[in-house]
Each structure stands twice: as C-alpha cells, then as structure tokens.
Amino acid sequence: MGQTLYQKLKKLHEVRQFDDGSSLILIDRIMLHERTGSVALSNMLSENRNIAAPKTVFSTIDHIVDTKPGRPDISRMPGGMVFIDEMHRVSKAFGIRLYGADDDRQGIVHVIAPEQGIALPGITIVCPDSHTCTLGAMGALAWGIGSTDCEHALATRTLRIPQFKQMRIRLTGKKPKWLTSKDVVINLISRFGADFATGFVIEFAGSVVEEMEIEERLTLCNMGVEFAAFTAIIAPDHKTIEYARGRPFAPKGEDALIAEAHWASLVSDINASFDVDLEVDVSEIAPMITWGTSPEHAISVDEVLPDQRSDLADVFKYVGLRPHEPIRGQRIDGAFIGSCTNSRLSDLRRAASILKGRKVKSEIRAICAPGSKEVKISAEAEGLDKIFLEAGFEWHEAGCAFCFYAGGETFSPGSRVISSTNRNFEGRQGPGVCTHIASPETVAWSAVNGQISDVREAYE
Amino acid sequence: MKPFTNHIGVALPLLADNLNTDVIIPSREMKRVSKVGLANGLFANIRYSDGNRKPDPEFLLNHPNYHTASILILGRNAGCGSSREHAVWALADYGFRVVLAESFASIFYNNCVANGVLPITLDRSSIEAIADWVRIDPTSHHLSANLEKCTLETVDNSFEFVITPLARRMLLNGLAPIDLTLEDKVLIDCFIAEDMRERQWLYSVSD
Numbered sequence: 001m002g003q004t005l006y007q008k009l010k011k012l013h014e015v016r017q018f019d020d021g022s023s024l025i026l027i028d029r030i031m032l033h034e035r036t037g038s039v040a041l042s043n044m045l046s047e048n049r050n051i052a053a054p055k056t057v058f059s060t061i062d063h064i065v066d067t068k069p070g071r072p073d074i075s076r077m078p079g080g081m082v083f084i085d086e087m088h089r090v091s092k093a094f095g096i097r098l099y100g101a102d103d104d105r106q107g108i109v110h111v112i113a114p115e116q117g118i119a120l121p122g123i124t125i126v127c128p129d130s131h132t133c134t135l136g137a138m139g140a141l142a143w144g145i146g147s148t149d150c151e152h153a154l155a156t157r158t159l160r161i162p163q164f165k166q167m168r169i170r171l172t173g174k175k176p177k178w179l180t181s182k183d184v185v186i187n188l189i190s191r192f193g194a195d196f197a198t199g200f201v202i203e204f205a206g207s208v209v210e211e212m213e214i215e216e217r218l219t220l221c222n223m224g225v226e227f228a229a230f231t232a233i234i235a236p237d238h239k240t241i242e243y244a245r246g247r248p249f250a251p252k253g254e255d256a257l258i259a260e261a262h263w264a265s266l267v268s269d270i271n272a273s274f275d276v277d278l279e280v281d282v283s284e285i286a287p288m289i290t291w292g293t294s295p296e297h298a299i300s301v302d303e304v305l306p307d308q309r310s311d312l313a314d315v316f317k318y319v320g321l322r323p324h325e326p327i328r329g330q331r332i333d334g335a336f337i338g339s340c341t342n343s344r345l346s347d348l349r350r351a352a353s354i355l356k357g358r359k360v361k362s363e364i365r366a367i368c369a370p371g372s373k374e375v376k377i378s379a380e381a382e383g384l385d386k387i388f389l390e391a392g393f394e395w396h397e398a399g400c401a402f403c404f405y406a407g408g409e410t411f412s413p414g415s416r417v418i419s420s421t422n423r424n425f426e427g428r429q430g431p432g433v434c435t436h437i438a439s440p441e442t443v444a445w446s447a448v449n450g451q452i453s454d455v456r457e458a459y460e
Numbered sequence: 461m462k463p464f465t466n467h468i469g470v471a472l473p474l475l476a477d478n479l480n481t482d483v484i485i486p487s488r489e490m491k492r493v494s495k496v497g498l499a500n501g502l503f504a505n506i507r508y509s510d511g512n513r514k515p516d517p518e519f520l521l522n523h524p525n526y527h528t529a530s531i532l533i534l535g536r537n538a539g540c541g542s543s544r545e546h547a548v549w550a551l552a553d554y555g556f557r558v559v560l561a562e563s564f565a566s567i568f569y570n571n572c573v574a575n576g577v578l579p580i581t582l583d584r585s586s587i588e589a590i591a592d593w594v595r596i597d598p599t600s601h602h603l604s605a606n607l608e609k610c611t612l613e614t615v616d617n618s619f620e621f622v623i624t625p626l627a628r629r630m631l632l633n634g635l636a637p638i639d640l641t642l643e644d645k646v647l648i649d650c651f652i653a654e655d656m657r658e659r660q661w662l663y664s665v666s667d
C-alpha cells in the first residue's frame with residue numbers, strides 16, 4: 001500500500017507514536033502574531049518556561065495594528081496597544097524575531113510566511129491562528145493551534161496530534177478564465193457543508209490545482225479551516241520549488257539542491273488510499289458569493305437565496321434578505337480587498353485589472369489593504385496603488401485591517417459589505433455589518449457597480 | 461489544571477450549529493494578555509442588548525433558570541472559526557465544565573481538553589432528546605457527565621460517548637501537556653540530532 005502525502009510528512013516528523021494512535025510531531029517553525037502570540041509568550045514568561053529553539057520562531061504585528069495610510073505603530077482597537085507593547089516586550093525577552101509595524105518584512109502572518117521562505121515544502125509549521133492551513137499550499141504540514149498548544153510547541157518543539165482521516169479532492173475540468181480558486185473553495189463549502197471535513201486532512205489535487213499558481217493555491221488552502229479540516233495540503237511541484245527558491249529563509253547553494261530534490265518526492269503514491277476521494281469538475285462553477293453568516297451559506301451570483309428553514313430564520317434576519325431573492329443587484333455600502341485569503345500581489349493585480357479606468361460608486365467605502373509590506377511595495381512599484389486610488393479605493397498599510405473587528409473604526413452598523421476575506425460570521429467586520437465573501441475580482445466589479453454583480457460581465 | 465472525573469449540573473440548550481468562537485467571546489472582549497476575568501465577555505454580542513451591558517432577556521443564559529448553567533449544548537461544528545483559546549477560557553471562567561455537541565471544530569476541541577472542559581460528541585437525535593428533557597425543568601433536570609464511564613446521563617437515560625484515550629487521560633488526571641511531553645525530552649533531542657543530519661538544509665537557514 002502506498003503512502004499519502006500527509007502520511008509522508010507525518011512520518012518525517014514523528015518523534016514517537018502512542019498506544020492510542022496519536023503521535024508526537026516535531027515542529028520545524030512557529031509563527032506568532034500580537035493578538036494570540038503575546039498571550040502565549042507572556043504566559044510562558046510568567047511560568048518561567050524556556051523556548052526550546054528561539055531561532056525557529058517568527059513573529060509579526062498584523063491583527064490589530066492600524067492600517068491607515070502612513071500609520072503610526074498604534075492599534076486600531078481601543079485598548080489594543082497592550083497586545084502590541086507586550087509582543088515587543090516578550091519577543092525581546094525571549095530573543096525571537098519580530099517584524100514590527102515599521103519593518104519591511106511585516107505583514108499578515110500567513111502572507112509573510114511563504115513570502116520570506118519561512119513556510120517551505122516538507123516542513124511542519126504552526127501558529128496560534130486558525131488560518132495557518134493556508135501554508136499547506138506550499139506542501140508544508142501547517143495547522144492552527146490554541147494558546148496552550150502554542151506554549152507546548154514553543155517549550156518542547158513538538159505537538160501531539162491524533163490520527164486524522166484523509167480526504168483527497170481532485171479538481172478537474174476546464175477552468176473558465178474568470179474562475180478563481182476563491183470561487184472554487186466557496187463552492188465546495190456550500191456544496192458539502194461547513195463541517196464536511198471535520199477530522200480530516202484534505203489534499204487538494206487534480207489538473208486544475210496543477211494549473212494554479214502558488215498564490216491561488218494559498219487561497220484554496222486558506223479556507224480549509226472554513227471546511228472544518230484539520231488542515232489542507234497540496235503536493236509541492238516545480239512551481240512550488242521555484243516559488244520558494246531564493247527567499248530569505250529558504251535553503252541556499254548546495255543545501256537548496258538537496259532540499260529541492262527531497263521536496264520533489266513529496267507526493268501521494270499512485271496506490272495510496274484515502275478515506276474519502278472526490279472529484280469535482282470546476283467547469284460548471286459560476287462566480288460564488290456568500291449570502292448568510294456561515295461560509296456554507298453561499299450561492300452562484302446568478303442564483304436566488306434558498307427557501308426559508310427554521311435554522312435559517314435568524315440568518316435571514318441578520319442579513320436583511322428574504323428567501324428566493326436574487327443576490328445579484330443587492331446594493332452595497334462597503335467593499336474590502338485584503339486578508340490572508342486574497343491580499344497577495346496576484347490578487348491585487350487581478351482586482352486592479354478590473355478597476356482600471358473605472359470608478360467605484362461614490363456612496364461606497366472601498367478599502368484595499370495589501371497583505372504585507374512587500375506586497376505593498378511591489379504593488380506600488382507597478383502602479384497598482386494609483387489604479388486603486390483613482391478608482392476610489394483607500395490604499396492602506398499592510399495588515400489584517402477590516403477582515404475582522406476588534407473594536408475601533410470599521411464599516412457602519414447595518415452596512416452591507418462585499419469582501420475578499422474568509423469569514424462572514426455575524427459581526428465579523430463590525431457590529432451589525434453584513435459580510436458577503438467573494439473573489440477580489442467580484443469585490444472590485446461589485447464596487448464599480450454599487451451592487452453585487454456578476455464579474456463575468458467585466459470580461460465580456 | 462483541575463482533574464475532571466464527573467460533573468453534574470444545569471445544561472444550557474442553545475443547540476446552534478456553527479456557533480463560532482467570535483460569538484462565544486467577541487474579539488473586543490479579549491482586552492488582556494491573560495486567561496482569567498473573561499466570564500463577563502462570554503457571549504457578549506448576544507447576551508447584552510446594549511452598550512450598558514443590559515442582559516438581553518431573549519438570550520437563554522440570562523433566564524434565571526439557566527444562570528448557573530455549567531453544561532453547554534450545541535449543534536454541529538461547535539467552536540468553529542478563530543483559534544482563540546479565550547473562547548474556552550471564557551466558558552471555563554463562567555463555570556462551564558462540559559460542552560455537548562454533534563461535532564466540534566478541531567482547535568476548539570483541543571482547547572477544551574487543554575483547559576479541563578470536557579467535550580462530548582453525540583448524534584443529533586440524542587442531543588435533541590437531551591435538550592427536550594432539560595427544557596421541561598432546567599433547574600431540576602440536571603445532566604450528569606461521567607468521564608470514567610464515558611456516559612452522559614439524564615435521570616432515566618444514559619448516553620455513551622466516545623473520546624480519544626489521550627483526551628480522556630489528560631482530563632482525568634488534570635495533566636499539563638507540556639510536562640507530560642518533557643518526560644520524553646531525551647527522545648526528542650535524539651530525534652532532532654538525527655534530523656539535523658538528514659535535513660541539514662532546514663537547520664542551516666535559521667541559525
């Protein structure tokens with residue numbers, strides 16, 4: 001019997017197995033951010049615990065730091081400075097790297113990890129943040145953890161994980177040119193349900209995944225957690241290897257040759273078996289948008305909302321929409337392009353190609369927050385900032401920005417916002433704010449039209 | 461950590477599906493870098509009806525019958541969303557010791573176990589039957605969770621649940637996971653020494 005990619009990654013890191021089938025796994029890299037990392041580190045400090053390998057820990061400030069143009073190093077959340085100050089203090093005390101608000105390597109933790117070569121194929125990487133599964137797109141075993149597990153990983157360089165079932169989702173068929181990996185993953189979640197992958201590691205595979213660039217794959221894996229998966233992974237291929245090559249923390253010289261040869265072997269064997277093996281034809285998928293308060297409440301932009309059901313009553317009430325109403329044409333008040341799902345250079349380029357020469361409807365507040373300083377600098381070098389600004393978008397500093405609300409400034413209560421983020425929970429972007437998640441292209445095109453719109457029109 | 465053997469208490473039958481950690485504790489309620497003092501922020505968005513923290517009578521926990529609830533009943537995909545352990549800290553701080561659900565998000569499940577809160581998974585029809593029974597008279601219809609026997613009991617019914625042996629052992633003994641693992645320190649060090657030879661490319665970059 002062959003091995004799956006997941007089994008290979010696990011085997012490479014398995015320090016020991018326990019009688020109950022769980023395993024102690026070596027953790028190669030740990031990422032932290034100020035919101036939860038500060039909690040884990042200060043707790044360790046007060047309990048007098050050591051970090052086993054400080055050089056393998058990388059931290060940044062992304063969640064509650066202000067992203068207003070030319071920001072000072074302050075929090076946009078009232079009382080939030082506690083976390084930023086504490087992060088600086090404890091990082092220093094432990095001697096770990098911290099990319100603060102004024103560092104050129106700063107950005108959303110899941111964006112800078114591949115960008116800096118911290119997340120590499122074949123490694124294990126964890127972070128006290130649920131979207132760490134994003135990094136599975138690099139061929140890494142990456143997952144989100146809580147604070148206690150984070151302290152455990154910091155203190156012991158290991159984590160204990162139970163046995164997971166394995167699911168492969170092969171994406172096949174001819175991908176229409178406007179179809180994004182965001183549409184695909186929203187479609188999967190709405191088709192199968194937000195808890196479909198509970199207890200599973202998902203491997204995304206198939207011709208459509210092979211065709212995807214790394215940044216599109218990062219978007220795909222990012223939403224693995226919205227599918228309830230332990231994590232998502234994609235086998236590294238020549239694109240992954242080229243993407244990683246030469247990045248600051250990627251191996252160099254002779255080491256790079258050895259590493260790259262090793263990475264190329266990290267694929268599921270042909271005769272490997274999965275507990276669930278699905279094939280999904282993407283050729284029929286239309287641009288997707290969420291209408292409710294769970295990522296599973298999603299439809300094609302040209303569909304109508306579902307029937308009334310008892311469990312949806314509160315959802316309809318919150319979003320202010322009725323059963324059987326079309327989603328297309330719903331007026332919007334805000335538009336946001338950013339977040340660890342869709343804030344990389346290719347996302348901004350695609351959104352800019354739609355905004356170029358066009359204007360956002362004047363009553364809409366539209367914001368773009370690049371995922372990292374490096375993305376921002378690159379985008380500005382090719383003039384994307386001007387396209388966004390001329391179209392009427394605000395051009396922000398790097399960070400999580402309006403992806404989630406922690407207090408402070410946001411969209412006004414009751415507003416309808418179209419957003420390239422990953423969660424449409426009640427109040428996620430602010431009290432009473434109704435979030436519709438979609439691809440950056442759909443966000444841009446809807447902002448131009450002042451209403452939820454079918455991005456296919458933009459390509460006609 | 462407080463060991464968990466058994467617990468009898470008032471159950472709060474919310475039964476919601478996809479109840480996420482932002483609902484359990486909104487981000488703005490996580491004002492400090494510590495684990496305690498979070499009970500006030502528990503369910504803040506749905507528990508209070510205005511900025512003055514006036515209890516919203518619509519929310520079940522505010523009903524006198526449920527004030528002392530210590531067993532939370534949810535639907536599927538409980539604790540999905542953000543990894544914030546504050547969700548479990550807030551529950552524990554309020555006094556919750558058991559969460560019963562149809563299925564759990566994996567980070568939340570681990571966080572429960574790490575903090576002495578027992579996560580119990582049962583099928584939908586059992587959960588609904590239990591909730592219906594609780595609603596008849598929440599103040600006297602207490603649930604009893606027994607981790608030694610792995611049962612959840614009403615007065616006239618007993619439901620067996622499955623929990624991983626590791627989670628069970630940690631809860632029963634109130635084990636701090638770090639100390640448990642550090643017992644294997646020699647093993648870990650040997651593994652790393654070997655790994656450094658195998659994957660020198662990884663160790664050479666960050667040091």
Ligand code: SF4
Nearest residue numbers: 131339340400403404
């Ligand atoms: S961008 Fe949003 S989802 Fe991603 S890490 Fe930041 S807050 Fe979380």
